[in-house]
Every structure is written in structure tokens, then in C-alpha cells.
Amino acid sequence: MVQQEGEVETFFLLPAEGYAEALQRLERLEAEVKFLRDQLHAFVQNVPLPLFVVEPGQDRLVFANGLLLELLRLPLKRLYEGLSLADVFGPVVEKAKALLEQAERERKPAQEILERPFPDRAQWWIVRAFPFQATHLRGVMVGLVDITKEKEQEERLVEAYQELQVQAEELRQSQETLQSAYEALEKAKEEAESRRKELEDSLIAAQRYQRTLLFRTHALYEAWGYDYAAVVARAHTYVGGDFVVVRQKEDYLYVGVGDATGHGSSGALLAVTVQGFLHQALLGLKEPGQLHQALEEARTELYEVLEVKPGEHLSSDGAEVALVALPLRREGQVYIATAGRPVYLLSPEGHLTEYHQGRRGLGWSVPGQAPEPYSTEAIPYQAGATVFLFTDGITDQLNPEGKRLGRKAFLAWLAQASSAGPDPRDKMRFLLQRWHAWKGEETPQTDDILLIALLLPKA
Numbered sequence: 233m234v235q236q237e238g239e240v241e242t243f244f245l246l247p248a249e250g251y252a253e254a255l256q257r258l259e260r261l262e263a264e265v266k267f268l269r270d271q272l273h274a275f276v277q278n279v280p281l282p283l284f285v286v287e288p289g290q291d292r293l294v295f296a297n298g299l300l301l302e303l304l305r306l307p308l309k310r311l312y313e314g315l316s317l318a319d320v321f322g323p324v325v326e327k328a329k330a331l332l333e334q335a336e337r338e339r340k341p342a343q344e345i346l347e348r349p350f351p352d353r354a355q356w357w358i359v360r361a362f363p364f365q366a367t368h369l370r371g372v373m374v375g376l377v378d379i380t381k382e383k384e385q386e387e388r389l390v391e392a393y394q395e396l397q398v399q400a401e402e403l404r405q406s407q408e409t410l411q412s413a414y415e416a417l418e419k420a421k422e423e424a425e426s427r428r429k430e431l432e433d434s435l436i437a438a439q440r441y442q443r444t445l446l447f448r449t450h451a452l453y454e455a456w457g458y459d460y461a462a463v464v465a466r467a468h469t470y471v472g473g474d475f476v477v478v479r480q481k482e483d484y485l486y487v488g489v490g491d492a493t494g495h496g497s498s499g500a501l502l503a504v505t506v507q508g509f510l511h512q513a514l515l516g517l518k519e520p521g522q523l524h525q526a527l528e529e530a531r532t533e534l535y536e537v538l539e540v541k542p543g544e545h546l547s548s549d550g551a552e553v554a555l556v557a558l559p560l561r562r563e564g565q566v567y568i569a570t571a572g573r574p575v576y577l578l579s580p581e582g583h584l585t586e587y588h589q590g591r592r593g594l595g596w597s598v599p600g601q602a603p604e605p606y607s608t609e610a611i612p613y614q615a616g617a618t619v620f621l622f623t624d625g626i627t628d629q630l631n632p633e634g635k636r637l638g639r640k641a642f643l644a645w646l647a648q649a650s651s652a653g654p655d656p657r658d659k660m661r662f663l664l665q666r667w668h669a670w671k672g673e674e675t676p677q678t679d680d681i682l683l684i685a686l687l688l689p690k691a
Contacts, residue, residue: 278498280505280537281399282376284320288336291316294371302539303376323349328359332372335361341400345379356383358396364407375403381536395533398508402501446475446503447682455485456558460687462660472680473499474623475507477555479514486514486523488555489573489682491623493548493595499680506551506594509533520557523569524590524606527553531571531594531603538595542603550595554621562691565610566619572596573623576643578659580616582650584643587611618656619686620646625679632672656685 282303284296293315301311304320321328324346335342343360358377364370377396416430447465455478465474473492480486488510492503513526530553540547552572559565568575572593577585590606597603629637645666652662660683671677 278501279375279403280498280501282378283373284315285371285373286317286332287371291318293317293320300376303378321346321348331359332361332374335363335372339363339365341404343400355380358393360396360400362400362403362407364411373403373407375399378539394512395505395508395537398504399501402504406497446500446507449476449478451480452476452478452485452487452684455480455560456487456686457689460656460689462656462685464660464664464681464683466677466681468625468677468680469496471497471500473503473551474625474680474682475503476682476684477507477510477514477553479511480560481514481517483560484520484567485558485560486517486520486526486555487558487621487684487686488553489621489623489684490551490553491573491625491680491682492551495680502549502551505537506530506534506553510553510555520565520567521608521610523555523557523567523608526555527569527571527590527594527606531606534595535597540595540597542597543601544599545597546599547595547597550593552593552623556619556621556686558619558686558688559613562615562689563613566613566688567608567610569606569608571606573621576620576646577611577614578618578620578646578650579614580650580654582647584647586643613688615688615690616654617688618649618654618659619688620684621686622683623680625677625681626667626683629667629671629678630675631670632675637667637670654687656687659685 279297280299282297282300284300285294286292287294296311296315298308300320301308306315306319310319317328317332318325327344327346331342331344341360341362343358346357346359348355348357356379358379360375360377362373362375364373377399412430416427419426419430447463449461449463449465452463453461463476465476467474473494475490475492477486477488477490490503490506490510492499492506494502509530510526513529516529517523517526531550534550535542538547538549540549553570554573554575555569556575557567568587569590570588571590574586574588577587579585587609589609590604592604627637627639627642631637645663649659649662652658663683
């Protein structure tokens, strides 16, 4: 090693082995820092709301997603030229900086509603800052939600704020999962096998969140009875877009299934969002005969999140949903409302009936076409019959020859399931045995799978 001062050169001899080890450690650290930054960049791009990241005390944006550019009405090239906090917040940049400094100083999320002036009009944003710190990475993640319309309508502002809390909780859980991954990478410097195990543990934790948030069925079994309900829920990957809705109100139990567009973390985030909208809408229902109003209310809220004007914008994002309202007194009427997903009723004699009023999912929009009105259908409570709700993952399964199972074949299985006896658990085993035989041992699962069977017992 040579050090030069003026015309004087000083030579230092370093142990070759120690120097090589130091270089190797430096290279590993650089690779780990790059990996962490790539992970953070991918996370920012996948979150379905305007999002960016800044480093502590810095004015320049480190990462930003395309939704932020759309919100600011800026071309993509501005992202590569570099954006500052002033570009995002304009005249209110000092308030935004104060919010970020507060979050960084207190090491906990901070939020504020800011009015952002633009040349043509002003916008109201909910700005929420999330400080994070990993082994070699630290900064503040900032999410923006445009609540201009909600500000003009104060009653809807409360609902938007509640939804922001749901999204904030999901972001917090994602941050915890990311932190677990950072911890696993730190241990990987000592032992590669240990790193693999830590990453696997982190993914298993994400799967646990999936079941806790999206596949929560304890209330279903408690209200309807463990002998009268059977549920199969399997994500395609560790997390997915299928979800269950269960809500008991007065004399009725509301049960539903949903399938949000997308897979992995993006599908799960959208599923949590739609599930929250449906739970809130069901709480506001005055009677089960208005079940379709829950779908319409959830659809309106989802349009706001997706920033879609119904009938003007093209949108295939959203969720297919099927809802039923079951009388807890075991008599009277069963109410059904659908948005893209049908409901099936299997009589004790093996007759299968399909109910499918609303054929467009929540969030669907085509320019020039008004949103499809949803409706509620009431049918007599038929003791001994079985209600089936399921997403399309089970019918999309491929066999070893690459052939799709299809809806027609699966409906034939549903009708044949009456031969398995009245117990819905026996019917579920009957269906799963045939599904596994179709799939084969070597063929992987094609999509998320969610299937619910509910027996209508006698009063």
C-alpha cells in the first residue's frame, strides 16, 4: 500500500491474507446493501398508492413509484432526473419536512393532512411518514392519499381515514416482514444456511398474516356451528388475493368469499382493502334484504382507492365477491348478492342451483358503460341443503397434461357431493379427493384456492 505526500512516497506492507479478507467483507457488505435497496425499491413499486422514500436529513427522493408521478402529473423522465421534496409538496414543503423530521426523531409513524396548491386547483392529501431502519439502510417511507373529494364531503372523509388506518397497518406488517429479512441477511455473513432459514421463517410469518387477516373463519364456526361448516383456504404462494368475509349482526350471519386481482403481496394488499370495505358496509346494513347495498358501497370506496371514474376509465382491477345472509334461527329466508362470483345451493336430493345476479366484480369499469346495479335475491331456507361459495382458483387448476379443470367439471362434482352425506366436511373431502386426483402429485397448485360449504340445519 502506497501513501504519497508531495514528492515523498511511503510504502506500507499489509498481511496479504488479512487484506483479502477485508476486501471480501467489503464486497459482501456492498452486495447486501444493494440487495436491501433493491428490495425496498421493489416494495415501493408494488404498493398501490403514491409512495416515496427519503434518507434522514435529505431533500432528494431515493425511491418513488409511478403512482406518485401520476398524482403530481409529471412525466416519467422527471423520476430519472431526480425529484425533491419541493417538487412533491410545493409551497407546503416546510410542513412536510417538519412531519418527516418528527417521524424520524420519535421513531414512529406520523401523519398530517396537507393542502397542496396547484396552478389549476388545490389538492388535499393525507401524508403519513413511516421511519424504518435496517442493518445498512435507514430512512422515511412516505405515503400519500388524495382526499380532495373527501374534504369536500366531510362524511366520507371519516371512512377514507379509516381505510388509511387499514392500509397503514398493512404497511406496518410489511415493514416488519422486511425487517425480518434484513435480520436474516445480517446473519448470512456468518453462515449461508442460516440466512436461508431466516428468510424461510420470514415467509412463513407472512403466511401467518395471510391466515390471520384474510382467512379468518373462527367467527364462522362459532356462529354457525362446527358441525355445519367446512372451509378450505390455500394461498398459491405464501400470500395471495383470496379472502373470507364473516360478520354477525342481529339474527343473521353474513358470509362471503372474494378474489382480488393480482398475486403475492399486491393481491393480498388489495384483498385486505376490499375485505375492510365489505366489513364496514355490512355493519351499516339495516336488514339482510339490502345485502346488495354492501357491494355497491364497497365498489364506490374501491373506485376511490383505484382512482377510477366509473363509466369513464377502463379498469379490470378489483375483486369478485359473493355474499350470503343466513338466518341464525334456522328458518325464514336466505339472501344472496353477487359481484362476479356465483353462489350454489345443493339440495339433499343432489339438485344444484346457481345464483349469479351481479356478473361484474367490484372495481370493474368500461368507458361509456354505467356500473352494473347489484341486487339481492331471497330464497326460502331449505333445511338439509348445502350452500357453496368458492373462488376460481379451484376451477383453474391444471392437470399433468396442462388441461384446465373448468367450471362445468367442478359443478358436476358439486352435484355428486350429495352422495357423501349431509355433513359438509364429508362433502369437502369428496371434492378435494377429486381435485387432487385431477391435479396429480407432480403438478403444482395453479392459483389461490378458497372453498366454503355451509349446511342449512333444521331449526
